[in-house]
Amino acid sequence: MTTERLPCCLRNTMGLYALNRTLLDGEAALDWRDVEVANRPAFDTLLAGTDPARPPARLDLDTLPEGLKDRLAAYSNERVQPAPFTNQAPARIWCICVSGNRRQA
DSSP: OEEEEOOSEEOOOHHHHHHHHHHHTTSEEEEOTTOOEEOHHHHHHHHTTOOTTSOOGGGOGGGSOHHHHHHHHHHHHHHHSOOOOOOSOOOOOEEEOTTSOEEEO
16 A cells, blocks of 8 residues: 655645545555645545545544644534535536636536
């Protein structure tokens, strides 16, 4: 198993999706010590498929910086609580790529 050192700014990228796959497959552990900024979409991608009530040891939360411990705890509590039912369709988000092409995210 490899230990993946996370960057200082976690953004929801394809790299996080790939890292989530290796985490779930048991091929990687995470090192959080450099992370300074992480938003909800990044947590959603990186932690998808994990149980917030029983996080796997591979998450290595001991390396989580103090500034993010409360944020991750709040995020985990939200994931444990069932989301209220809504009849609304999810909003569509569009990205404008550097090349100028539009694509749905």
